[in-house]
Amino acid sequence: MTPPGQQDAGRSFSRRGGPRRDSQGRTRNRGQSGGPRQYSASVPRERRRTADPARLTAYEVLRAVSQDDAYANLVLPQRIAHHHLDQRDAGFATELTYGALRGQGLYDAILAECVDRPLGQLDAPVLDALRLGAHQLLGMRVKAHAALDSTVALVRDQIGAGPSGLVNAVLRKVAAQDRDEWLDRLTPDPTSESAQSIRHSHPQWIVRALRQSLVTHGRPAQEITDLLEADNAAPVLNLVALPGLGDLDPVLAHGAEAGPLAPGSALFRGGDAGRIPGVREGTVRVQDVGSQLTARALAAAPLDQRDGSEPERWLDLCAGPGGKAALLAALAAERGAHLLANEVAAHRSRLVEQALTAVPQQSWSLRTGDGRTIGEDRRGPSGDFHRILVDAPCTGLGALRRRPESRWRRQPSDLAPLTDLQRELLDSAVGVLAPGGVLAYVACSPHPAETVVQVQDLLRRHPQLELLDAPDAMISVAPGLERSTVAGPEHPGTAQLWPHLHATDAMFLALFRARPSGAAAIDPDQES
């Protein structure tokens, strides 16, 4: 497939029937006549002035991300629709946007070698355009002349003629070496942490945190390379047919394949999710398989000493935007249980409501409020919940492949306030957990401080809790899952999924059960 703009660039290149000459008759274009360069050497002034819509789309998303702190996955579909991109151009714009965002660390390191001033002194729009050019040159199969010509046209069109000469000159330097040559030049010792940070385009503190996470969860430290690579691969769309509501057959007939791990799941590589049968109706939902497994494991975990005379009450304490709530509500509806979905942010609470529209109304209700005050609404023991999900706000280090810009936004200093909030939300949840009820703690992060340390601390603070076997609960809903890949020897009761092993987000799950009143507490240190 010829990338957008590549044919155009080729046409403008040959329109004059041979190399261009300057007013003295000197050849301006040595790239066409068999020299090593593929790009046009024509002066920028003579190039096309308009940006092609696919590249313009990617540029607009990068601008929104760096200027307005926008989320690429939310802005990109809007810009694709605005520019009426067909499927091919939409695919190109998606790869260009996400690739440039994920690869930003590597591309900035390369650009820094090619610019005669610190990158921070470049205008932000120019830097974004350079990143797009660099990704086309080094990360996509776009011919060098097309990458250059189209990026310069984009700059002329969107920023002005002034910086187009700089962009042209810088991208020529970038194009003078291929990706491997750049990697060798920038990282002579490829095994060092700083080299891995550049090679795999992750901030160094995240490389360190992920390596530490692997070791904590019983994985070899060498897997860090696979993990970082998995973060950079475009994720396949994961789908779930809501139990009792969604139908997977038309989804499979539409070109999806059955998901190998989770029941009722499918994987789709064909692009536009909106056209998949059931997605518009909300009975089939886009949801990472790891998320599906954590919700299903909570629903499957055994309660203790319940007589079953009254319907189970379930709580999703941090529900927005509603992915797990929708799956839980559908499971609750099948079992005659009721789910209360709670979310603190009003706009995210509305997203939860939308996510739940396909589920019968009598099976769920919504609360918009701080999860830390949920106990204040409780009136006597009837307010206690039998199954509670605490999918707390976290660093999201486990979902870097799906949120391409997030690795550059997160800071190490984010960790402490997040772990404080996780602890407070967990304590609040324990306060409304019925005796014999099950609490699931989920984090979209493998970071030790957000996972196993939270578990140990919670068990210490609440001796009435026992740790259930989360890997077992997961395997009970996903028989294809190998225990050794989710349970480490030091924390065998907790489950950790990995992008490079399971093709899911790095989701963490711990399950706790409140001992029924009167049952003896056990020393938590012996238990975990």
Ligand SMILES: C[S@@+](CC[C@H](N)C(=O)[O-])C[C@H]1O[C@@H](n2cnc3c(N)ncnc32)[C@H](O)[C@@H]1O
């Ligand atoms: C990791 S997300 C939950 C994802 C969700 N379970 C899903 O599957 O779609 C965490 C959510 O917690 C919400 N949140 C943050 N602080 C909260 C609080 N104090 N009480 C309740 N929710 C909170 C955030 O707004 C965010 O929507």
